[in-house]
Amino acid sequence: xxxxxxxxxxxxxxxxxxxxxxxxxxxxxxxxxxxxxxxxxxxxxxxxxxxxxxxxxxxxxxxxxxxxxxxxxxxxxxxxxxxxxxxxxxxxxxxxxxxxxxxxxxxxxxxxxxxxxxxxxxxxxxxxxxxxxxxxxxxxxxxxxxxxxxxxxxxxxxxxxxxxxxxxxxxxxx
Amino acid sequence: xxxxxxxxxxxxxxxxxxxxxxxxxxxxxxxxxxxxxxxxxxxxxxxxxxxxxxxxxxxxxxxxxxxxxxxxxxxxxxxxxxxxxxxxxxxxxxxxxxxxxxxxxxxxxxxxxxxxxxxxxxxxxxxxxxxxxxxxxxxxxxxxxxxxxxxxxxxxxxxxxxxxxxxxxxxxxx
Amino acid sequence: xxxxxxxxxxxxxxxxxxxxxxxxxxxxxxxxxxxxxxxxxxxxxxxxxxxxxxxxxxxxxxxxxxxxxxxxxxxxxxxxxxxxxxxxxxxxxxxxxxxxxxxxxxxxxxxxxxxxxxxxxxxxxxxxxxxxxxxxxxxxxxxxxxxxxxxxxxxxxxxxxxxxxxxxxxxxxx
Amino acid sequence: xxxxxxxxxxxxxxxxxxxxxxxxxxxxxxxxxxxxxxxxxxxxxxxxxxxxxxxxxxxxxxxxxxxxxxxxxxxxxxxxxxxxxxxxxxxxxxxxxxxxxxxxxxxxxxxxxxxxxxxxxxxxxxxxxxxxxxxxxxxxxxxxxxxxxxxxxxxxxxxxxxxxxxxxxxxxxx
DNA sequence: AATGAATGAGCCTTCATTCAT
DNA sequence: GATGAATGAAGGCTCATTCAT
Numbered sequence: 001x002x003x004x005x006x007x008x009x010x011x012x013x014x015x016x017x018x019x020x021x022x023x024x025x026x027x028x029x030x031x032x033x034x035x036x037x038x039x040x041x042x043x044x045x046x047x048x049x050x051x052x053x054x055x056x057x058x059x060x061x062x063x064x065x066x067x068x069x070x071x072x073x074x075x076x077x078x079x080x081x082x083x084x085x086x087x088x089x090x091x092x093x094x095x096x097x098x099x100x101x102x103x104x105x106x107x108x109x110x111x112x113x114x115x116x117x118x119x120x121x122x123x124x125x126x127x128x129x130x131x132x133x134x135x136x137x138x139x140x141x142x143x144x145x146x147x148x149x150x151x152x153x154x155x156x157x158x159x160x161x162x163x164x165x166x167x168x169x170x171x172x173x174x
Numbered sequence: 175x176x177x178x179x180x181x182x183x184x185x186x187x188x189x190x191x192x193x194x195x196x197x198x199x200x201x202x203x204x205x206x207x208x209x210x211x212x213x214x215x216x217x218x219x220x221x222x223x224x225x226x227x228x229x230x231x232x233x234x235x236x237x238x239x240x241x242x243x244x245x246x247x248x249x250x251x252x253x254x255x256x257x258x259x260x261x262x263x264x265x266x267x268x269x270x271x272x273x274x275x276x277x278x279x280x281x282x283x284x285x286x287x288x289x290x291x292x293x294x295x296x297x298x299x300x301x302x303x304x305x306x307x308x309x310x311x312x313x314x315x316x317x318x319x320x321x322x323x324x325x326x327x328x329x330x331x332x333x334x335x336x337x338x339x340x341x342x343x344x345x346x347x348x
Numbered sequence: 349x350x351x352x353x354x355x356x357x358x359x360x361x362x363x364x365x366x367x368x369x370x371x372x373x374x375x376x377x378x379x380x381x382x383x384x385x386x387x388x389x390x391x392x393x394x395x396x397x398x399x400x401x402x403x404x405x406x407x408x409x410x411x412x413x414x415x416x417x418x419x420x421x422x423x424x425x426x427x428x429x430x431x432x433x434x435x436x437x438x439x440x441x442x443x444x445x446x447x448x449x450x451x452x453x454x455x456x457x458x459x460x461x462x463x464x465x466x467x468x469x470x471x472x473x474x475x476x477x478x479x480x481x482x483x484x485x486x487x488x489x490x491x492x493x494x495x496x497x498x499x500x501x502x503x504x505x506x507x508x509x510x511x512x513x514x515x516x517x518x519x520x521x522x
Numbered sequence: 523x524x525x526x527x528x529x530x531x532x533x534x535x536x537x538x539x540x541x542x543x544x545x546x547x548x549x550x551x552x553x554x555x556x557x558x559x560x561x562x563x564x565x566x567x568x569x570x571x572x573x574x575x576x577x578x579x580x581x582x583x584x585x586x587x588x589x590x591x592x593x594x595x596x597x598x599x600x601x602x603x604x605x606x607x608x609x610x611x612x613x614x615x616x617x618x619x620x621x622x623x624x625x626x627x628x629x630x631x632x633x634x635x636x637x638x639x640x641x642x643x644x645x646x647x648x649x650x651x652x653x654x655x656x657x658x659x660x661x662x663x664x665x666x667x668x669x670x671x672x673x674x675x676x677x678x679x680x681x682x683x684x685x686x687x688x689x690x691x692x693x694x695x696x
Numbered sequence: 697a698a699t700g701a702a703t704g705a706g707c708c709t710t711c712a713t714t715c716a717t
Numbered sequence: 718g719a720t721g722a723a724t725g726a727a728g729g730c731t732c733a734t735t736c737a738t
Contacts, residue, residue: 366628368629368631368632369544369625369629370543371546372544372629372631372632447628448628450624450625450628451628454540454543454621454622454624454625455541455542455546455625456541457541457542457546458542458543
């Protein structure tokens with residue numbers, strides 16, 4: 001039950017930070033959304049900053065794990081498709097997180113206040129993800145408007161492009 | 175004279191809003207950076223929100239104008255290249271603004287508080303810009319790390335792609 | 349067992365209240381120092397204020413008792429010396445308490461919130477103690493820096509002063 | 523007028539800190555007593571701690587100056603009396619301050635948070651003052667209950683004691 | 697007897713904003 | 718046009734206190 005309160009706080013914070021921005025979201029508001037008293041937040045997190053860091057920690061672990069599972073696929077012929085699907089799923093499952101992530105990547109000071117690992121990780125994952133999803137435009141587009149995104153088309157096309165005999169416009173800059 | 179103070183405030187605000195986020199930037203800080211008393215800000219802008227709106231107005235006008243000039247080129251053979259170069263220049267000249275713009279596009283509530291026109295404009299320009307620069311990945315990449323961006327290569331390639339006989343993968347999703 | 353927890357709480361509270369002040373000491377801190385959960389404190393005391401009152405009760409009883417023992421000495425020739433030694437011992441044994449007591453005597457509002465008895469007692473004891481220890485300066489000095497206090501000299505001198513044939517400056521204002 | 527607000531804040535703070543204790547006095551309460559908005563306090567002082575330090579600075583300067591004036595008296599025969607009267611006046615004029623000072627001297631942590639100079643000064647002045655006023659008991663008594671303090675008797679007696687031919691109980695420990 | 701998660705009032709501080717100068 | 722003292726609401730955080738376990 002201890003974990004439940006903590007999780008609800010993290011979930012509420014992620015949602016609000018993502019949609020309103022970290023600085024514009026008050027702790028009071030976050031606690032309210034999580035359905036707990038505001039003081040409780042400080043039983044689990046040392047500060048509002050620490051809560052932000054915790055969100056990154058959790059999502060980073062989730063992403064890392066998803067990729068590892070996908071990459072461990074033994075069958076080479078299915079591997080690419082699984083990776084691409086995993087990438088889309090990762091974006092999908094953590095949509096709020098990416099939204100938050102995009103904001104913070106634009107703010108050098110805030111970014112620096114998070115641990116070193118976040119900075120490196122954010123860059124690495126973005127590269128990883130985008131090399132699969134073709135480009136940040138796709139990812140960003142998908143984050144903002146998932147309904148109208150042609151997931152299957154994109155998926156099929158990506159696979160096609162990376163499969164021998166496909167060729168075409170290969171060496172595009174990212 | 176009047177305009178000089180106003181401009182310095184707008185410039186300071188843009189820089190700070192972009193690098194630290196709108197909510198995390200205080201009016202005091204902005205006035206300090208602009209080298210004026212904090213009260214003066216309210217001679218020119220009704221509120222902090224109005225200042226943000228003013229930044230959008232100014233940058234929107236700048237972008238619009240740049241495009242118009244480029245598109246008015248009479249010579250068809252040079253037109254595409256000029257447009258592409260204009261797009262890169264626009265991003266370059268307003269780098270802080272794009273940084274800010276990306277943050278705010280992620281925040282539905284903030285976005286809505288700006289005028290309707292901003293919402294539509296932001297979307298339209300992004301599409302316009304990105305259809306030229308290929309994708310937001312490129313634009314975003316360029317915003318964050320302009321030093322290492324292969325401007326000329328990209329430019330050449332884009333022109334190539336849109337020039338007859340290029341063809342190929344045209345209908346890519348954005 | 350019951351008493352042990354209670355005593356540890358009182359001891360911890362006395363130490364912290366004395367060295368950091370009552371208001372600046374948190375219940376959490378006190379419980380931590382006592383090595384118990386913070387909730388337990390409310391099994392023994394109705395409130396933080398009641399804990400303060402309890403400290404006074406305990407120390408007041410201790411002081412009272414010490415004096416009674418000393419004053420009950422039958423042998424007139426030894427009586428004075430024993431009283432003086434008792435006074436010094438009382439100060440010594442309850443050093444933290446005096447420290448706390450001095451602080452609170454300066455704060456009319458806090459003092460009033462304690463029971464009526466405390467106010468009267470504090471004044472009476474101080475007078476009693478100081479008439480023996482010569483003055484609050486001595487007592488206060490001794491509280492703050494017991495190492496360098498010439499206990500024996502003071503003791504001897506006091507006895508001398510109050511012993512017939514000493515006389516001299518008797519009716520000094522306190 | 524800037525100075526007036528500042529002074530009113532300092533005066534209100536001194537009074538409240540002295541009578542209720544530093545930690546138990548809220549900034550809101552202080553501002554209210556001073557008749558200003560609570561935010562204004564931070565135009566003049568960086569923090570509540572800084573305000574406490576400012577109080578010490580001001581009173582320390584006042585005390586120092588009073589002593590200097592008294593000590594500069596050329597006439598040797600009047601000098602002692604003037605010094606003693608000055609000491610009493612100093613205590614009188616800064617009664618709230620001494621009250622506060624006594625409290626804080628009992629709290630090692632708070633004391634340490636004030637500048638080094640305060641620690642040394644407090645000790646030196648106390649010694650200085652008390653060697654004149656005979657002892658902290660007198661001073662403390664006078665602080666708490668000035669109405670009933672036999673100022674003139676004490677003054678006369680002190681002078682007598684330090685004047686040649688007086689002698690008597692000279693080498694008392696302080 | 698004992699724990700510590702949970703509460704919400706209140707703390708110190710910062711903020712956007714106003715207005716006399 | 719420009720200043721900065723002044724305001725009071727709101728922010729992040731800590732606190733004394735309660736209560737289910």
